[in-house]
Amino acid sequence: MYEGAVQELIDELGRLPGIGPKSAQRIAFHILEADPEDMRKLASSIVTVKDKVKFCSICGNVTEQETCTICRDSRRDPTMICVVEESKDVIAVERTRSFRGRYHVLGGAINPIAGIGPDQLRIRELLSRLSDEQISEIIIATDPNLEGEATATYLSRMLKTLGINVTRLASGLPVGGDLEYADEITLGRAFEGRRSMS
Amino acid sequence: MYEGAVQELIDELGRLPGIGPKSAQRIAFHILEADPEDMRKLASSIVTVKDKVKFCSICGNVTEQETCTICRDSRRDPTMICVVEESKDVIAVERTRSFRGRYHVLGGAINPIAGIGPDQLRIRELLSRLSDEQISEIIIATDPNLEGEATATYLSRMLKTLGINVTRLASGLPVGGDLEYADEITLGRAFEGRRSMS
Numbered sequence: 001m002y003e004g005a006v007q008e009l010i011d012e013l014g015r016l017p018g019i020g021p022k023s024a025q026r027i028a029f030h031i032l033e034a035d036p037e038d039m040r041k042l043a044s045s046i047v048t049v050k051d052k053v054k055f056c057s058i059c060g061n062v063t064e065q066e067t068c069t070i071c072r073d074s075r076r077d078p079t080m081i082c083v084v085e086e087s088k089d090v091i092a093v094e095r096t097r098s099f100r101g102r103y104h105v106l107g108g109a110i111n112p113i114a115g116i117g118p119d120q121l122r123i124r125e126l127l128s129r130l131s132d133e134q135i136s137e138i139i140i141a142t143d144p145n146l147e148g149e150a151t152a153t154y155l156s157r158m159l160k161t162l163g164i165n166v167t168r169l170a171s172g173l174p175v176g177g178d179l180e181y182a183d184e185i186t187l188g189r190a191f192e193g194r195r196s197m198s
Numbered sequence: 199m200y201e202g203a204v205q206e207l208i209d210e211l212g213r214l215p216g217i218g219p220k221s222a223q224r225i226a227f228h229i230l231e232a233d234p235e236d237m238r239k240l241a242s243s244i245v246t247v248k249d250k251v252k253f254c255s256i257c258g259n260v261t262e263q264e265t266c267t268i269c270r271d272s273r274r275d276p277t278m279i280c281v282v283e284e285s286k287d288v289i290a291v292e293r294t295r296s297f298r299g300r301y302h303v304l305g306g307a308i309n310p311i312a313g314i315g316p317d318q319l320r321i322r323e324l325l326s327r328l329s330d331e332q333i334s335e336i337i338i339a340t341d342p343n344l345e346g347e348a349t350a351t352y353l354s355r356m357l358k359t360l361g362i363n364v365t366r367l368a369s370g371l372p373v374g375g376d377l378e379y380a381d382e383i384t385l386g387r388a389f390e391g392r393r394s395m396s
Binding site for chain 1: 200201202203204206207210211213214215216217221223224225226227228229230234236237238239240241242243244245246247248250251260261262266267284285286289
């Protein structure tokens with residue numbers, strides 16, 4: 001145990017996700033020895049982000065205004081909505097440059113063990129968009145894991161009863177990967193989703 | 199790229215040691231969604247540590263006063279000094295409860311590639327302690343790697359010319375480890391340092 005302020009900082013850092021006691025200690029000593037001005041900037045970034053950043057009133061993505069840059073961008077196709085779990089996923093899809101529609105951020109995935117059901121996600125907001133906006137396709141891009149699949153199934157059943165065209169991102173072998181290292185579920189999906197070659 | 203404040207926070211976090219872009223993003227979103235009061239505490243811990251924490255004027259360990267708790271503790275043996283690289287190492291040795299003397303924190307190890315020579319370490323301060331204090335033994339507890347060994351060799355040569363009893367922590371097999379997984383240098387050291395059994 002260290003004296004007062006150092007130990008307090010180590011404790012606070014240790015509560016952040018993915019930071020164990022050793023990392024917390026290393027980061028605390030880095031902070032101790034770093035330029036005071038840089039560290040004041042880090043501290044104020046933390047406070048600023050809490051003060052300034054909100055969630056887009058349309059799609060739930062992070063923004064500093066009432067709506068996010070993507071929802072405000074008139075060049076984006078307003079008839080397509082890509083449904084993702086988190087704002088991080090918006091960035092991931094944006095990087096691909098394969099999608100020019102808009103997003104809907106659920107704020108997580110259905111996970112009964114963690115007590116997250118459909119009501120804890122921004123599904124009601126998605127439904128109200130469907131009645132307000134003219135939507136031709138909803139692409140479900142939740143994570144390809146248990147929770148993400150459950151959420152995708154739940155959404156697609158609900159949306160299909162409303163007569164909406166719902167698609168899901170393809171599962172299969174990751175590009176650049178090795179077939180022999182693929183797990184059996186991924187490889188099974190790759191077979192199911194096989195396409196005829198042109 | 200995110201909008202303003204979020205990206206700024208990700209950038210600031212990414213500059214901390216051992217935090218890559220993915221972790222920085224995860225932590226930033228955790229901060230966004232966490233309790234504002236907790237995050238204000240984290241930010242103020244960072245500022246407080248920079249304001250309050252100093253280095254002990256005797257041994258160089260972290261402290262919030264002029265000297266550290268160990269140097270102020272009259273029950274500690276003042277004739278033994280354990281020389282370590284960093285304050286973290288003081289904590290590690292303290293945890294063993296095998297040492298009841300005092301410390302000297304060098305602030306690093308000799309590393310010519312990084313431009314750290316003896317003058318960049320608190321060696322001058324160690325020498326002045328030797329003339330002021332009555333020292334019977336100096337235990338060198340620098341890291342058992344290239345830089346730590348170089349520093350140990352440098353110190354022991356210098357201190358021996360002053361007629362001081364200098365020792366080095368034993369190298370050998372880690373307790374609880376498997377002999378077959380020990381690297382050859384460690385195993386070699388374990389042979390060199392073998393002791394007769396009682």
